[in-house]
Amino acid sequence: MLSFAGKTVLVTGSDRGIGQAVAIQFAAAGARVALHFHSQADAIEQVRSHLAGSGHITVQADLADAAAIERMVNEAIAAFGHIDILVNNAGIYQAHPLDATEFDQWQAVWQDTIAVNLLGSVHTAYSVARQMIPRRQGRIINITSRGAFRGEPTAPAYAASKAGLNAFSQSIAQHLAPYGISVSAIAPGWVETEMSRSTLESPEGAAIRAQSGFDRVARPEEIAHTVLFLASEQAEFLSGGMSM
Numbered sequence: 001m002l003s004f005a006g007k008t009v010l011v012t013g014s015d016r017g018i019g020q021a022v023a024i025q026f027a028a029a030g031a032r033v034a035l036h037f038h039s040q041a042d043a044i045e046q047v048r049s050h051l052a053g054s055g056h057i058t059v060q061a062d063l064a065d066a067a068a069i070e071r072m073v074n075e076a077i078a079a080f081g082h083i084d085i086l087v088n089n090a091g092i093y094q095a096h097p098l099d100a101t102e103f104d105q106w107q108a109v110w111q112d113t114i115a116v117n118l119l120g121s122v123h124t125a126y127s128v129a130r131q132m133i134p135r136r137q138g139r140i141i142n143i144t145s146r147g148a149f150r151g152e153p154t155a156p157a158y159a160a161s162k163a164g165l166n167a168f169s170q171s172i173a174q175h176l177a178p179y180g181i182s183v184s185a186i187a188p189g190w191v192e193t194e195m196s197r198s199t200l201e202s203p204e205g206a207a208i209r210a211q212s213g214f215d216r217v218a219r220p221e222e223i224a225h226t227v228l229f230l231a232s233e234q235a236e237f238l239s240g241g242m243s244m
């Protein structure tokens, strides 16, 4: 079992799904966790109250708002002194098939998706990395998607936002390595969460599960396990890598 005793972690979108699993595993491994949430204040309190250890905090921000991101990061730093590990997990997926979406709706989905999935993550990374640089250590892990590589026929903004986040991860990994900061991206296929529930429960679900020889999709805990491995000291040299 990896130990993160004495470490501090900021996990975005940790009220449910993959983010919640990441927060639970970091807390169980001894870290203090800043649990970011957007709209689910009751849910995040529930998560916080069930975490192992003590000293965890909750921080709120709409990640489409750069000023809110800066405030959120400053709140976490004020509480913890510094942030050792950032997990950019929060994201949105909105279907907008080109042949069935009006132009105003098409533009709105592109703007929202890029604002949250790409700019939300890169501005959070900026704010956290700026305080990691003088400390000459840190880990940033971005949750992207397999869709960045395979395409998302009915959600092209989602695929593009995640491809952008992959490129950002590789760029910033090179830029930040001299400061002792590792940056990784994890690009999962389907994961059993709120985001995928309606599709997995639809008639399409069986074919999606059959894409894997295990005849199932990933569990949030499995993605979280990969996050902890990439955040560990032993994984420093994987910086710039992409786990799928």
Ligand SMILES: NC(=O)c1ccc[n+]([C@@H]2O[C@H](COP(=O)([O-])OP(=O)(O)OC[C@H]3O[C@@H](n4cnc5c(N)ncnc54)[C@H](OP(=O)(O)O)[C@@H]3O)[C@@H](O)[C@H]2O)c1
Residues within 6 Å of the ligand: 012, 013, 014, 015, 016, 017, 018, 019, 037, 038, 039, 040, 061, 062, 063, 064, 089, 090, 091, 092, 093, 116, 143, 144, 145, 146, 187, 188, 189, 190, 191, 192, 193, 194, 195, 196
């Ligand atoms: N599930 C999958 O099959 C799958 C596959 C590949 C990659 N991923 C990626 O994995 C990550 C986590 O996915 P998940 O399945 O756990 O998703 P989820 O259960 O839908 O949770 C998404 C989280 O993002 C937050 N969020 C959404 N818009 C936000 C905004 N404007 N500002 C701040 N937070 C916001 C949500 O909070 P609110 O609801 O309060 O807005 C929620 O906490 C995402 O980046 C997703 O793209 C998921």
